[in-house]
Amino acid sequence: MTMKIFLCWFIACIILDLTFGNRQKIDGFENTLGHLKPQHSSESQANAVQQLINRVIGKKSKWFAIIIDRTIGPEGKDTFRISKRHDEKIEIIATSGVTAAWGFHYYLKNYCHCHISWDGNQIKLPSIFPEVHITVTSNDRFRYYQNVCTAGYSSTWWQWEQWERNIDWMALNGINLALAFHGQEAIWERVYLQLNFTREEINEQFGGPAFLPWARMGNIRGWGGPLSPAWHSHTITLQHKILERMRELGIIPVLPAFAGHVPRAFIRVFPSANLSKTEAWNGFEDKYCCPYLLSPSDPLFKIVGGKFLQTYIDEFGTDHVYNCDTFNENEPSKSDLESLKNIGAAVYSAMTSVDPQAIWIMQGWLFVNEFEFWTEPRVEAFVTSVPIGKMIVLDLQSEQFPQYSRLKSYYGQPFIWCMLHNFGGTLGMFGSAEIINKRVIEARKMTGSTMIGTGLTPEGINQNYVIYELMNEMAYRNKSVDLDAWFEYYSVRRYGAWNEYATTAWRILGRTIYDFIGLERIRGHYVITRRPSLKIQPWTWYSPDLMLSAWDNFIKAQYGRMNNTLYKHDLVDITRQSLQLIAEDIYLNIRGAFNKKHLTELRLQCNLLLEIFDDLESILAASENFLLGKWLNDARLLGTNDDERNLYEYNARNQITLWGPDGQIQDYANKQWSGVMSDYFKARWSIFLNALIESITRNEKFNSSIIDKKMFDEVEKPFTFSRKNYSTVPQGDVVKIATALNEKWRRHNVTLISKKFKRIELQSKKILHDELE
Ligand SMILES: *[C@@H]1O[C@H](CO)[C@@H](O)[C@H](O)[C@H]1NC(C)=O
Ligand SMILES: *[C@@H]1O[C@H](CO)[C@@H](O)[C@H](O)[C@H]1NC(C)=O
Numbered sequence: 001m002t003m004k005i006f007l008c009w010f011i012a013c014i015i016l017d018l019t020f021g022n023r024q025k026i027d028g029f030e031n032t033l034g035h036l037k038p039q040h041s042s043e044s045q046a047n048a049v050q051q052l053i054n055r056v057i058g059k060k061s062k063w064f065a066i067i068i069d070r071t072i073g074p075e076g077k078d079t080f081r082i083s084k085r086h087d088e089k090i091e092i093i094a095t096s097g098v099t100a101a102w103g104f105h106y107y108l109k110n111y112c113h114c115h116i117s118w119d120g121n122q123i124k125l126p127s128i129f130p131e132v133h134i135t136v137t138s139n140d141r142f143r144y145y146q147n148v149c150t151a152g153y154s155s156t157w158w159q160w161e162q163w164e165r166n167i168d169w170m171a172l173n174g175i176n177l178a179l180a181f182h183g184q185e186a187i188w189e190r191v192y193l194q195l196n197f198t199r200e201e202i203n204e205q206f207g208g209p210a211f212l213p214w215a216r217m218g219n220i221r222g223w224g225g226p227l228s229p230a231w232h233s234h235t236i237t238l239q240h241k242i243l244e245r246m247r248e249l250g251i252i253p254v255l256p257a258f259a260g261h262v263p264r265a266f267i268r269v270f271p272s273a274n275l276s277k278t279e280a281w282n283g284f285e286d287k288y289c290c291p292y293l294l295s296p297s298d299p300l301f302k303i304v305g306g307k308f309l310q311t312y313i314d315e316f317g318t319d320h321v322y323n324c325d326t327f328n329e330n331e332p333s334k335s336d337l338e339s340l341k342n343i344g345a346a347v348y349s350a351m352t353s354v355d356p357q358a359i360w361i362m363q364g365w366l367f368v369n370e371f372e373f374w375t376e377p378r379v380e381a382f383v384t385s386v387p388i389g390k391m392i393v394l395d396l397q398s399e400q401f402p403q404y405s406r407l408k409s410y411y412g413q414p415f416i417w418c419m420l421h422n423f424g425g426t427l428g429m430f431g432s433a434e435i436i437n438k439r440v441i442e443a444r445k446m447t448g449s450t451m452i453g454t455g456l457t458p459e460g461i462n463q464n465y466v467i468y469e470l471m472n473e474m475a476y477r478n479k480s481v482d483l484d485a486w487f488e489y490y491s492v493r494r495y496g497a498w499n500e501y502a503t504t505a506w507r508i509l510g511r512t513i514y515d516f517i518g519l520e521r522i523r524g525h526y527v528i529t530r531r532p533s534l535k536i537q538p539w540t541w542y543s544p545d546l547m548l549s550a551w552d553n554f555i556k557a558q559y560g561r562m563n564n565t566l567y568k569h570d571l572v573d574i575t576r577q578s579l580q581l582i583a584e585d586i587y588l589n590i591r592g593a594f595n596k597k598h599l600t601e602l603r604l605q606c607n608l609l610l611e612i613f614d615d616l617e618s619i620l621a622a623s624e625n626f627l628l629g630k631w632l633n634d635a636r637l638l639g640t641n642d643d644e645r646n647l648y649e650y651n652a653r654n655q656i657t658l659w660g661p662d663g664q665i666q667d668y669a670n671k672q673w674s675g676v677m678s679d680y681f682k683a684r685w686s687i688f689l690n691a692l693i694e695s696i697t698r699n700e701k702f703n704s705s706i707i708d709k710k711m712f713d714e715v716e717k718p719f720t721f722s723r724k725n726y727s728t729v730p731q732g733d734v735v736k737i738a739t740a741l742n743e744k745w746r747r748h749n750v751t752l753i754s755k756k757f758k759r760i761e762l763q764s765k766k767i768l769h770d771e772l773e
């Protein structure tokens with residue numbers, strides 16, 4: 001009897017559990033997120049996709065027929081169905097415009113072996129389109145794109161043409177949820193003027209164009225500014241175009257909301273407001289940091305936040321998703337659970353007071369970066385202060401520091417698995433292919449998983465395209481791939497030809513440099529890009545010899561139909577990476593010779609290092625994607641008078657070097673570009689190496705503080721104020737230069753040994769959080 005009851009109870013539990021689990025799967029937050037969907041008609045979306053296809057393949061676009069039908073797949077996911085019709089047209093039926101574009105790209109890739117990337121396209125279409133009959137359904141509701149910092153590191157100077165390409169690229173990769181943050185300073189200006197702030201008081205708050213993201217998050221204020229009326233009207237116009245295109249395609253834009261940071265003059269206008277100064281960020285002095293944070297408990301929070309959102313929506317409309325980050329790299333002043341709850345609830349209610357359908361999307365970076373503060377109970381109090389399903393958490397760096405398992409799927413709030421990958425838009429080949437290939441799938445299947453999407457959240461784009469391509473495919477893939485085969489096929493599509501050497505090179509890269517599974521924080525810093533010092537510790541997570549053999553193979557690939565622009569782009573990148581690696585080895589030799597006071601050897605090695613800078617300069621100058629001139633020129637193009645042009649150039653130069661007036665986060669966003677290599681990196685190493693040699697010849701102690709000051713005064717600071725103009729067009733023959741450099745430097749014996757690193761145990765669910773700094 002007792003046994004029977006127990007059994008019944010047990011079975012009932014299982015049934016309940018199954019029903020619940022099942023319901024949750026089918027539900028997939030349909031009740032709370034179901035309204036986040038394309039607003040345009042099916043015809044209008046189909047039309048937008050047809051035009052996109054025309055931009056990608058021109059006249060042949062007439063061979064594609066697009067039909068949007070929201071009912072063809074399961075609710076809450078996206079589906080495309082591709083088939084070849086009797087009239088020879090390729091028909092794509094899809095649940096939205098962006099899904100149709102995704103299907104088109106899927107067909108180009110997998111049936112026509114084409115390749116579309118940030119670095120260029122390889123589109124050689126067959127004369128007859130291949131037969132096809134396939135249906136693909138996305139794994140999740142969303143594919144998300146962008147980090148709030150991308151607007152600072154990559155798209156700062158973009159005009160509509162570049163944005164159009166970027167939005168096309170989003171659609172081609174199925175991205176249906178993306179940040180659209182332009183114009184917020186212009187709207188804030190309107191709001192603050194209505195509240196009787198003076199223009200000076202308002203300008204003090206905004207950062208310059210290259211520093212907007214960090215001013216928006218309350219990290220800095222005023223640095224790089226002021227913004228001009230022309231800048232504001234540029235961003236308003238641009239934002240309208242961006243939103244119109246995104247909406248036509250069915251991409252849901254994520255708009256900015258009020259995080260609480262206000263100008264210092266707030267206290268003049270509202271003397272009784274409950275304000276606290278945010279803490280200094282990365283050593284910025286008071287003049288450029290620490291805006292006030294308006295307490296979310298102050299009734300003014302809702303009023304000011306609501307006024308901003310209403311004004312923004314009046315100008316741009318809304319799709320009901322908003323992002324703001326109150327505590328990005330700023331700890332809350334209160335740590336008790338009740339306060340954290342109140343803060344979360346207040347931020348959210350400022351949104352709902354204007355838009356009752358508001359969904360708050362937040363970057364979970366604070367849970368990684370301020371790991372110590374954000375204990376489990378605190379995170380739970382904070383994220384559950386918003387009704388379940390009304391907040392989406394971006395698990396921001398899931399490939400290295402995932403938080404979703406520690407934080408139990410965010411205590412029921414939906415989250416998106418995001419690959420951050422890049423910091424500061426630095427160059428340097430790097431990636432975690434194996435982790436991406438496995439973990440995305442595991443996270444989705446995790447018990448009680450609230451994962452509703454995959455995402456890309458790089459601080460900067462235009463590097464390491466291969467890893468973004470792999471990540472994008474995880475949105476529809478439900479099994480891991482054979483990575484060797486995957487890298488090989490990547491090479492075939494990218495260069496439009498099978499080439500044994502190229503595929504070998506990519507297979508090696510996939511198993512070395514793109515197979516990072518450690519907990520070290522890779523931040524694009526290498527000997528050549530770091531500020532010179534005797535204390536640098538170069539290391540690699542892969543075998544340098546193997547990596548260099550990939551370079552040899554890639555050079556050999558030139559003899560077989562491999563002269564497309566993407567091959568040349570990658571030849572520059574792989575050569576750059578190889579020289580960067582050899583430079584680390586030379587550096588160790590320099591240090592060894594210096595310590596042994598071996599002058600002849602020291603001179604020899606110093607000359608080698610300087611030579612490598614010259615060689616890097618010449619290979620980078622040969623490709624349009626590695627030119628300082630372009631970045632500076634794009635910045636100047638946005639100025640409407642000399643003052644603006646000069647200010648923008650200063651912004652552009654300062655961000656990639658000193659990052660702040662005195663090098664507050666120096667070299668964080670460094671760029672291995674022609675122009676930077678010669679006039680910044682080499683110039684300061686030159687000073688440093690001379691000083692080393694002099695200290696031995698004069699038998700004097702090496703004084704690094706004197707040299708640091710000399711480098712700052714003679715190279716770093718002058719570089720930011722310089723107006724030297726750099727070429728915007730490439731010079732020299734990439735293949736010839738790269739081949740000569742390979743011949744020259746492969747004679748050099750690399751003794752650098754790859755370091756043992758703290759491997760993440762891929763099989764284990766438990767991630768070693770205590771390894772965090
Ligand atoms: C701004 O100034 C106007 C005119 O002096 C005044 O009517 C209004 O109340 C002020 N608004 C605020 C928010 O102080
Ligand atoms: C000001 O805000 C803080 C935290 O946001 C809160 O603890 C405090 O009670 C508020 N003070 C007043 C006077 O409302």
Ligand SMILES: *[C@@H]1O[C@H](CO)[C@@H](O)[C@H](O)[C@H]1NC(C)=O
Nearest residue numbers: 135136137139476477478479
């Ligand atoms: C995985 O994907 C394949 C191909 O898209 C599909 O046929 C299969 O049903 C999927 N399996 C599961 C368990 O979703």
Ligand SMILES: *[C@@H]1O[C@H](CO)[C@@H](O)[C@H](O)[C@H]1NC(C)=O
Nearest residue numbers: 561562563564565566567568
């Ligand atoms: C490839 O090389 C051939 C022969 O050197 C040249 O004629 C052709 O223009 C090149 N194509 C590209 C895309 O560079």
Ligand SMILES: *[C@@H]1O[C@H](CO)[C@@H](O)[C@H](O)[C@H]1NC(C)=O
Nearest residue numbers: 701702703704705706707709
């Ligand atoms: C280095 O030079 C600075 C400035 O001349 C001096 O103050 C400092 O004491 C020197 N340091 C050493 C270690 O000699």
Ligand SMILES: *[C@@H]1O[C@H](CO)[C@@H](O)[C@H](O)[C@H]1NC(C)=O
Nearest residue numbers: 629633724725726727728729
């Ligand atoms: C430098 O700038 C001037 C004036 O804008 C321009 O005419 C010239 O072509 C530029 N030189 C280079 C090398 O780009």
Ligand SMILES: *[C@@H]1O[C@H](CO)[C@@H](O)[C@H](O)[C@H]1NC(C)=O
Nearest residue numbers: 744745746747748749750751
């Ligand atoms: C590099 O190492 C190999 C094998 O140890 C040796 O034979 C060769 O002479 C070395 N080359 C140079 C330039 O030192």
